[in-house]
Amino acid sequence: MELTRSYWLTNLPYQDLHTTPELPTQTDIVVIGGGITGVSTAYWLTKHGLNVTLLEQRGISGGATGRNGGHFNPRTKKNFAVALKEYGTETALAILDYVQKNAAAIKQFVADHQVDCDLSIRGMVTLALDPDELEAVQSAASALARYGVSGEYWNSEQCAEKIHSPDFLGGVFFPDVGQLWPAKLVVAIARECLKQGTNIQTQTEVHQVERASGKIIVKTNRGSIAAQNVVYATNAWTKHLLPFLKDIIIPVRGQMLVTEPAPPMWDFSFSTTFEYCIQRPDRRIFLGGMRWKSPTGEIDTDDDSTIHPAVSQGLKEFLSDRFPDLRDLKVEQEWTGIMAFSKDHNPLIGQVPNRPGEYMAAGFTGNGMVMSFLAGLAVTEMILGRSPEVFVKAFEPSRFFPN
Numbered sequence: 001m002e003l004t005r006s007y008w009l010t011n012l013p014y015q016d017l018h019t020t021p022e023l024p025t026q027t028d029i030v031v032i033g034g035g036i037t038g039v040s041t042a043y044w045l046t047k048h049g050l051n052v053t054l055l056e057q058r059g060i061s062g063g064a065t066g067r068n069g070g071h072f073n074p075r076t077k078k079n080f081a082v083a084l085k086e087y088g089t090e091t092a093l094a095i096l097d098y099v100q101k102n103a104a105a106i107k108q109f110v111a112d113h114q115v116d117c118d119l120s121i122r123g124m125v126t127l128a129l130d131p132d133e134l135e136a137v138q139s140a141a142s143a144l145a146r147y148g149v150s151g152e153y154w155n156s157e158q159c160a161e162k163i164h165s166p167d168f169l170g171g172v173f174f175p176d177v178g179q180l181w182p183a184k185l186v187v188a189i190a191r192e193c194l195k196q197g198t199n200i201q202t203q204t205e206v207h208q209v210e211r212a213s214g215k216i217i218v219k220t221n222r223g224s225i226a227a228q229n230v231v232y233a234t235n236a237w238t239k240h241l242l243p244f245l246k247d248i249i250i251p252v253r254g255q256m257l258v259t260e261p262a263p264p265m266w267d268f269s270f271s272t273t274f275e276y277c278i279q280r281p282d283r284r285i286f287l288g289g290m291r292w293k294s295p296t297g298e299i300d301t302d303d304d305s306t307i308h309p310a311v312s313q314g315l316k317e318f319l320s321d322r323f324p325d326l327r328d329l330k331v332e333q334e335w336t337g338i339m340a341f342s343k344d345h346n347p348l349i350g351q352v353p354n355r356p357g358e359y360m361a362a363g364f365t366g367n368g369m370v371m372s373f374l375a376g377l378a379v380t381e382m383i384l385g386r387s388p389e390v391f392v393k394a395f396e397p398s399r400f401f402p403n
Helices: 036-047 080-087 089-112 131-146 156-163 182-196 235-241 309-322 372-383
Strands: 026-032 052-055 124-128 154-155 170-174 199-201 206-212 215-220 223-232 250-260 267-270 277-278 285-286 333-344 348-351 358-362
Touching: 026 036, 026 215, 036 052, 036 182, 036 358, 036 372, 052 223, 080 089, 080 131, 089 182, 089 372, 124 131, 124 156, 131 170, 154 156, 156 170, 170 235, 182 199, 206 235, 223 372, 235 250, 235 333, 235 358, 250 309, 285 309, 309 333, 358 372
Parallel strands: 026 052, 026 223, 052 199, 124 267, 223 358
Antiparallel strands: 124 170, 154 170, 206 215, 215 223, 250 285, 250 333, 267 277, 277 285, 348 358
């Protein structure tokens, strides 16, 4: 099947990597998934001296991490004012603290290992196209400000000047949000995994996980491997191996386009209720969203081999209609990627319910770039029998399976 081609995956290494020619017959831990969650988990496990084999059905970062919008936004997935109401103050603040620590840990990793992934903190403005959206933007900003995250309000005139569009009623600019080349970060983490001894096997599809003689047996298209533990870092594809989670972690298809180099427009990123955009240093514009143009909202599809024509048209019209300077801009590439929305918009990180020795980190609801790195550390600490140092109780998978 021909996948839609993501700009982020251009000339990316580790797409056909077998650390050993054959699968090992046994290992301490199998990590399933080679996106940011899987490589982060393998990184922390091997850093703690465990023998790890990572299996990925495509190449490293070939799934959602290599197909996203390039944003680095340390916020709750939900509007923070909504998160306070729905999760309660304690949990909402714990999530905010978690993503901020996760963002700091990634920045530290990038600095320590001199990672060339274009990570830059240029800020992001959340924009409103109608009065309801403006109220939501302002309420989120007000709630964040109460807890130490301050933004700068832009009225319609300031938006017109800074965004180069007359269409926005207002917005709030947050200086601590960034952008990056996500797949290059994943490759850098994978490189450190290899240095630490991780056995990485790409182009290896897991068909089934079984138990036999006190071991966990992971069956793949290239043979079987026995392990003491397994970690599902499978996000949108989790239901294929853990079918009982099919109504808890739902695949949702997102769509992106990238343009030819454009006139300099913004050195910050922006988002609306449904769309998100960056302009990279090479002046190409990356725009995602518009899945509301699909009759299904692109919910419950894990096919990223095609693009939706109505979504494609909506993205192109968003640029040409909202930004007069971009009316004749050509689109160079379009692609889709599969997010994994959990039932409550929080990830499932921890032991798989009723399956001893099996752990998971999945369901990141489109916010995995600022959650996954320390999710891998949390799972590592759980496997070692420790309480995770940085964690949120609301992420435990058992919340969906009360005794």
